[in-house]
Amino acid sequence: MPARAHKRFVLSDQPKKPVATAGGTFRGDAASFYLPDFCDSRAAFAIVLIAELTAIVLSIARQSAAVGFWGELARAALFLLWVGLVSAALLCWLRPRLARLGVGPGSVAALALLTLVVAAISACVSLLGHSRLVASAGTGAYFPRQLWPFVARNTVIGFVISAVALRYFYVTYQWRRNIEMRAAARVHALQARIRPHFLFNSMNTIASLTRSDPALAEQAVQDLADLFRASLSDRHQTITLAEELSIARTYQRVEQLRLGERLRVHWDVRGLPPDARVPGLMLQPLLENAIYHGIEPRPQGGTVTVTGERTAQLISLVVRNPLGERQAEREGNRVALANIRERLALLYGARALVKAGRFDEEYIVTLRFPYIASAPPAGGTRPAHAAPGSPEQ
Amino acid sequence: MLTVLIADDELPARERLRRLLAEIGCVGVAGEAATGREALELAARCSPDVVLLDVRMPGMDGIETARHLSVLQEPPAVIFTTAFDQYAVNAFETRAVGYLLKPVHKDKLAAALAQANRLTRPQLQYLAAAAGEPRRTHIAARRREEVRLIPTAEILYFQAEQKYTTVRHLQGEDLIEESLRTLAEDLGNGFVRIHRNALVNVRHLERIERAPDGRYSVRLRGSAAALPVSRRLAGELLERFKI
Numbered sequence: 121m122p123a124r125a126h127k128r129f130v131l132s133d134q135p136k137k138p139v140a141t142a143g144g145t146f147r148g149d150a151a152s153f154y155l156p157d158f159c160d161s162r163a164a165f166a167i168v169l170i171a172e173l174t175a176i177v178l179s180i181a182r183q184s185a186a187v188g189f190w191g192e193l194a195r196a197a198l199f200l201l202w203v204g205l206v207s208a209a210l211l212c213w214l215r216p217r218l219a220r221l222g223v224g225p226g227s228v229a230a231l232a233l234l235t236l237v238v239a240a241i242s243a244c245v246s247l248l249g250h251s252r253l254v255a256s257a258g259t260g261a262y263f264p265r266q267l268w269p270f271v272a273r274n275t276v277i278g279f280v281i282s283a284v285a286l287r288y289f290y291v292t293y294q295w296r297r298n299i300e301m302r303a304a305a306r307v308h309a310l311q312a313r314i315r316p317h318f319l320f321n322s323m324n325t326i327a328s329l330t331r332s333d334p335a336l337a338e339q340a341v342q343d344l345a346d347l348f349r350a351s352l353s354d355r356h357q358t359i360t361l362a363e364e365l366s367i368a369r370t371y372q373r374v375e376q377l378r379l380g381e382r383l384r385v386h387w388d389v390r391g392l393p394p395d396a397r398v399p400g401l402m403l404q405p406l407l408e409n410a411i412y413h414g415i416e417p418r419p420q421g422g423t424v425t426v427t428g429e430r431t432a433q434l435i436s437l438v439v440r441n442p443l444g445e446r447q448a449e450r451e452g453n454r455v456a457l458a459n460i461r462e463r464l465a466l467l468y469g470a471r472a473l474v475k476a477g478r479f480d481e482e483y484i485v486t487l488r489f490p491y492i493a494s495a496p497p498a499g500g501t502r503p504a505h506a507a508p509g510s511p512e513q
Numbered sequence: 514m515l516t517v518l519i520a521d522d523e524l525p526a527r528e529r530l531r532r533l534l535a536e537i538g539c540v541g542v543a544g545e546a547a548t549g550r551e552a553l554e555l556a557a558r559c560s561p562d563v564v565l566l567d568v569r570m571p572g573m574d575g576i577e578t579a580r581h582l583s584v585l586q587e588p589p590a591v592i593f594t595t596a597f598d599q600y601a602v603n604a605f606e607t608r609a610v611g612y613l614l615k616p617v618h619k620d621k622l623a624a625a626l627a628q629a630n631r632l633t634r635p636q637l638q639y640l641a642a643a644a645g646e647p648r649r650t651h652i653a654a655r656r657r658e659e660v661r662l663i664p665t666a667e668i669l670y671f672q673a674e675q676k677y678t679t680v681r682h683l684q685g686e687d688l689i690e691e692s693l694r695t696l697a698e699d700l701g702n703g704f705v706r707i708h709r710n711a712l713v714n715v716r717h718l719e720r721i722e723r724a725p726d727g728r729y730s731v732r733l734r735g736s737a738a739a740l741p742v743s744r745r746l747a748g749e750l751l752e753r754f755k756i
Contacts, residue, residue, distance in 0.1 A: 317598075324616040328528050377525065
């Protein structure tokens with residue numbers, strides 16, 4: 121699964137678009153194609169409106185002495201309506217097929233199609249203007265005099281306008297998609313907040329400690345407050361890796377009170393650069409899952425191992441826990457992983473990787489993302505919670 | 514005086530309950546258990562009146578422990594405690610099973626103790642069903658003063674007698690009071706009914722034999738006896754193994 125997820129990022133990364141598509145796929149299905157659905161009545165109405173407005177602009181710009189303003193408007197409007205509605209009908213009909221071609225070939229095909237429509241309608245108009253019907257009605261002034269220059273001119277204009285329109289649809293689609301993705305990430309962030317299970321159990325521990333060890337109870341309340349402050353803060357803010365490690369250690373401290381000797385956490389994160397930029401609450405949920413699924417169900421407890429290292433410009437973080445007695449489908453776990461994957465992808469695009477799976481008797485989650493140092497806050501000193509890593513390499 | 518057994522895997526949680534019970538007064542703590550298994554042993558030894566049972570415990574959870582407690586000669590009343598297990602709380606509400614939310618309020622604990630009841634068999638079954646997976650990992654059999662827990666994996670077959678059900682397992686035989694029908698429901702696919710009075714563990718199935726008269730019987734690994742398959746269930750059995 122992780123390998124495929126990674127491949128998805130690559131697939132979805134279109135050349136013109138450095139926008140991260142978290143877990144999103146660019147299968148060639150109609151639902152995810154950038155062209156709007158022209159079968160929709162609102163789209164048809166919009167096309168009529170645009171055709172009329174363009175006709176007005178054109179008529180004002182080049183009033184010909186032959187037919188006057190209204191005549192000019194009538195013929196331009198009629199011509200543009202034909203072009204607009206025929207194009208819309210064709211795109212409506214062919215959209216699923218274009219979508220199957222993919223973005224690149226689909227766009228080329230759509231552009232060719234639209235240019236062809238303009239050329240064909242121009243030719244029809246020209247031919248009609250030379251027909252006996254028009255001549256006998258005495259309305260020849262409304263039609264172009266020469267066939268080929270008219271068709272050629274319109275074809276070039278049609279090509280340029282179609283290309284601009286397609287580009288507009290593409291950009292709008294990407295923009296809307298990005299907004300939707302951010303909204304989804306926000307919803308997932310809400311779902312992935314610290315478990316209520318943890319909150320109430322911690323409250324219970326604190327209630328017990330207030331009598332037996334008030335000082336420890338006080339510390340536990342402070343730790344809990346820090347954790348929830350981090351949990352409630354804006355998820356799209358990035359923090360430093362040192363801060364994230366500090367949050368994870370605070371979490372471990374609270375759980376330690378409750379689980380006692382059953383919980384052992386082995387930290388090996390000295391090689392990590394403390395100033396790396398990471399999305400907030402990225403490591404803590406992994407630690408929480410490891411404890412909830414790997415340590416709590418085991419009567420004898422166990423050890424969670426957190427290892428971090430930096431190779432060249434990549435940071436990797438690995439959280440390992442022994443498998444619980446019953447390793448059923450881990451619903452909460454999948455939500456947390458999907459959330460972390462999304463947020464890393466929003467930050468780093470295809471360069472971030474999240475892998476998870478069971479190996480032998482362990483459950484292992486691996487995060488890998490590029491090292492980007494966060495700018496130090498103006499005049500402020502950042503608390504260095506983690507041991508500083510080697511800056512060179 | 515009311516005697517109470519506290520079962521919770523977290524030490525601070527046990528300490529707090531013990532203190533609350535001391536404050537309520539007229540209540541004796543029979544013991545503290547950190548796992549379901551410990552709770553079962555202690556309950557068999559000291560016969561407490563009430564067990565305060567945490568729903569989420571490692572190994573054997575509270576719901577399964579409650580099932581095994583009900584096998585005791587003098588089953589204790591059970592009050593579940595939970596920090597946050599929505600499915601369990603819903604099930605307790607539906608079947609009017611006593612429960613307390615952690616952190617426990619002293620007056621609520623006192624009130625719960627005053628009206629604590631033994632769990633009835635329908636209540637227990639409902640709770641187990643509501644918990645869904647995981648299924649029962651053990652079958653509890655009572656032997657005088659102790660409860661013996663038989664891992665379901667070690668069970669060869671169940672055979673219904675007049676009033677009891679015999680459990681034949683790798684370590685020997687025990688008698689339990691549960692019916693084959695509830696056992697079959699609880700244990701799910703790993704066990705197959707081959708006769709009105711026999712439920713067999715598929716894992717230990719060695720072979721299916723056909724006698725000259727057309728009747729089938731099964732043989733199990735670790736048991737010499739051949740168990741007859743009823744005509745009615747033979748079809749299902751053969752179908753299951755695609756014979």
